[in-house]
Amino acid sequence: MARRLLPGYGLSLGYTLAWLGLIVLLPLAALLWKATGIGMHGLLALLASPRTLAALKLSFGGALVAALVNAAVGLLVAWVLVRYRFPGRRLFDALIDLPFALPTAVAGIALTALYAPNGWLGRWLAPLGIQVAYTPLGVLVAMAFVGFPFVVRTLQPVLASLDRGVEEAAHSLGARPAQTFVRVILPVLAPALLTGFALALARAVGEYGSVIFIAGNIPLRSEIAPLLIVQKLEQFDYAGAAAVGIAMLVFSLLLLVLIGLLQRWSGRWAERAA
């Protein structure tokens, strides 16, 4: 039997399961239990209503786009922070975590103040016919903001441990820079990139505090799914609120499973590339 780092396999496993149960599974079970009040018929009617559909579409569609943007920009930022030395690098590096630390309501109010038609950015965008605050675009901006650190932070350690010798070898074997990036670097980064993407996506899907201030919250247009939950609670409709929550949970789970599959596939891709 291999030597284990942590003492007591049974004990540590027991703690892990108990903790997981307490922190994750118990609240989820409570959610399911609360939702039973609505019944299958009620659930289907709720999910088929145009308002629920529009809200789910905005929450998941917006989160997907925001996570994609974060993946692209996050990769770039991580690359710059790891590979280049420039004055203020450490400060920039520290700033990345700010969206984690900022209370989401503060982020929402700050973003709205920036992008409102009388805001610093909004006033330059308004003459161009671009309205960000109080539109679905504003929802996207807030989602991108809160999800940004995930991609950078998951990529940084992988990038730092990347052996530059491999790139040089590729170069000396005649690979063009683009080829080196796509065939040599990207396969190694892909699993971490996907993890960052998944985290950013999950965070954006469930985001309420920052989005609510910038969204405008017009039904069918700029209403996110978590807002529907809040509105149901306002009517003391616990079952309905839980049902929307479960719909979000199921979608999120499907997405995360999909991303997990992609990750496994990309892991094999990396092995082949190596």
Add this chain to the structure above:
Amino acid sequence: MKAAALLFALAGTLAASAAVAKDVTLLNASYDPTRELYQDLNAAFAAQWKARHGDTVTVRMSHGGSGKQARSVVDGLPADVVTLALAYDIDALADRGLLAKDWQQRLPDASSPYTSTIVFLVRKGNPKGIRDWPDLIKPGVQVITPNPKSSGGARWNFLAAWGYALKQPGGNEARARAFVRELYRHVPVLDTGARGATNTFAQRGIGDVLLAWENEALLAQRELGKGKFEIVMPSVSILAEPPVAVVDRNAQAHGTRAVAEAYLQFLYTPLAQALAARHFYRPRSAQVAQQYAAQFPRVTTFTIGELFGDWRQAQAKFFADGAIFDQLGPGR
């Protein structure tokens, strides 16, 4: 839960330190814009109680959206009294057995010791010339009001508009629907709560008119610069009656019923009525109202009871899922 535990711990320490006089702690779960009001009311009540009974009463406050506060009490916040924005939220507590169903008959004036009304806050000089409800649906006018589905306070705004249309000569249900539908077409942003809407209007510069509770409008005018906004009183509006009640089950469990009842009755005394007026709520007492007449212009109001029966009926008819607001609201 943590807050509750902390409170119990606090109450425990207070009780232990009491030698002769009894120390009583009440928890008042209220909605957001009463923060400053109850700071003053609580101090005045504690002083009066101390003078009369020798006991020290500490009233602790919990503030939040009215509906959220009601849910917290349902979920176990040990509030001895609730002072919320609309009766529907206290009805929800009664439905779950936390207090008697007839709670609203237990105190005078439908258990609302102070009132307010819905007014228009417009920008300086009233550039769009807004005088009354029909001006809100003129072309190019933008109206800011929170979403009545997520804000209890905003339900009064909706009902004020509905009631206005109903009270016009030849007014009927169909005309009210048409007016309210048009009104919400002029709403570019539906904030989730009243403070958010005030922020959108005052700080973000969105919209020409903010539908607001009179007390919030007066406060906004004072806090955000007297010269920047003007209050327009419509020809007719709703009498907003924020109700108060003792939460029977919690007061019973804490043994605080007598103090809790005295606390709410205190709200009707001239002293408390004057404090309410000072915080821009309209007092029920005619004498106190007389003293503050300059602050509160005369306005014709109607009540929920007169036009809609009661809050349960209004809620079901207008704000339940698929009800009138969902049929008429913006985005349709």
